[in-house]
Structures are given as C-alpha cells and as structure tokens.
Amino acid sequence: MKSIRIGQGYDVHQLVAGRPLILGGVCIPFDKGLLGHSDADALLHAITDALLGAAALGDIGKLYPDTAAVNKDADSRELLRGAYAQVQAAGWKVINVDSTVIAQQPKLRPYIDQMRQNIAAALNLPVDAVNIKGKTNEKLGYLGRQEAIEAQAVVLLTAV
Numbered sequence: 541m542k543s544i545r546i547g548q549g550y551d552v553h554q555l556v557a558g559r560p561l562i563l564g565g566v567c568i569p570f571d572k573g574l575l576g577h578s579d580a581d582a583l584l585h586a587i588t589d590a591l592l593g594a595a596a597l598g599d600i601g602k603l604y605p606d607t608a609a610v611n612k613d614a615d616s617r618e619l620l621r622g623a624y625a626q627v628q629a630a631g632w633k634v635i636n637v638d639s640t641v642i643a644q645q646p647k648l649r650p651y652i653d654q655m656r657q658n659i660a661a662a663l664n665l666p667v668d669a670v671n672i673k674g675k676t677n678e679k680l681g682y683l684g685r686q687e688a689i690e691a692q693a694v695v696l697l698t699a700v
C-alpha cells in the first residue's frame with residue numbers, strides 16, 4: 541500500500557476596521573477585515589500549514605517570512621500554490637482537505653462553495669475533495685467578541 545500522511549494547521553488573525561475580509565480567497569462583504577502581513581487569509585494559511593506539516597516541510601512562516609517585503613499583501617492563494625509545489629516536489633499529492641473557520645460574524649455559508657472552488661483549483665483537486673465548515677464561537681472569548689477569526693485544517697497526502 542502507498543504511504544499516506546496526515547497534517548493539521550491552525551491560524552488566527554485579528555479583525556480590524558479598514559481591512560478587507562478575505563477567507564478561502566473570497567472577499568466577503570463585512571465592516572472589518574483580517575490584519576496581517578499578507579492578505580491575512582486565515583483559512584488558506586491553516587491549509588498551507590496542514591500541507592507542509594503532512595510533508596514534514598515546516599510551516600508557512602519558514603517559506604514566507606512576515607519580515608520579507610515580497611510577502612507584503614501577498615495573495616494567500618499564491619502562497620498555497622507555492623507550498624503545494626514544494627509538497628509535490630517531495631513526492632506527495634493531496635487526497636482531501638477538511639477545515640473549520642470560527643467566525644462569530646459574518647455568516648460564511650453563502651461563500652463556502654466559492655472558497656472550496658478556489659482551494660480545489662490551487663491544489664488541482666475536485667471540489668468534493670475540499671470541505672469547509674463555518675462555526676460561531678457561541679459569543680465566547682475573543683472569537684465570540686469578533687476580535688479575531690480562527691481557522692483549523694487537516695489534509696491527507698498520499699505518495700505519488
């Protein structure tokens with residue numbers, strides 16, 4: 541049997557006024573957005589870390605330091621594609637992705653299908669190999685107070 545690997549990823553970014561809210565490569569209408577060096581797409585960052593973790597290639601900050609001017613305002617779809625190129629060069633391909641975005645507001649459901657399509661395109665996967673779940677934080681803590689949005693992801697790789 542071909543070997544398989546699992547990886548998990550996590551990210552959180554602060555929600556602030558004056559920034560666009562970008563999740564899964566979708567710009568979501570909202571009165572606040574995520575703060576970061578890049579476009580701060582917490583979902584794509586969590587998936588990128590899950591990919592790199594499964595292939596034992598470190599983490600997103602190792603590939604794309606937040607001190608590098610080239611990464612300023614980067615489109616996280618490009619970061620995800622670049623990380624996946626390294627994962628593929630190491631002899632792996634993705635089987636599937638599952639993820640959770642914890643956002644008290646806004647409701648993500650209307651945007652989930654477009655996010656799945658963006659992630660599937662970046663990873664050369666069928667859309668039904670990518671799942672995204674939205675959760676509130678039941679108004680608890682900093683997520684519940686809409687001070688941040690968090691994302692968690694797992695990916696499964698198989699040897700090519």
Ligand SMILES: Nc1ccn([C@@H]2O[C@H](COP(=O)(O)O)[C@@H](O)[C@H]2O)c(=O)n1
Binds near residue numbers: 642644648
């Ligand atoms: N930002 C969010 C949060 C939740 N959803 C959807 O609502 C359902 C219920 O959420 P709970 O946190 O109350 O369990 C959840 O299963 C999602 O379908 C959402 O779309 N966006």
Ligand SMILES: C[C@@]1(CO)OP(=O)(O)OP(=O)(O)OC[C@H]1O
Binds near residue numbers: 579581585602606612
């Ligand atoms: C993506 C990078 C690089 O621009 O910066 P941020 O957008 O701040 O995101 P984070 O998830 O904190 O870490 C990875 C970074 O190195």
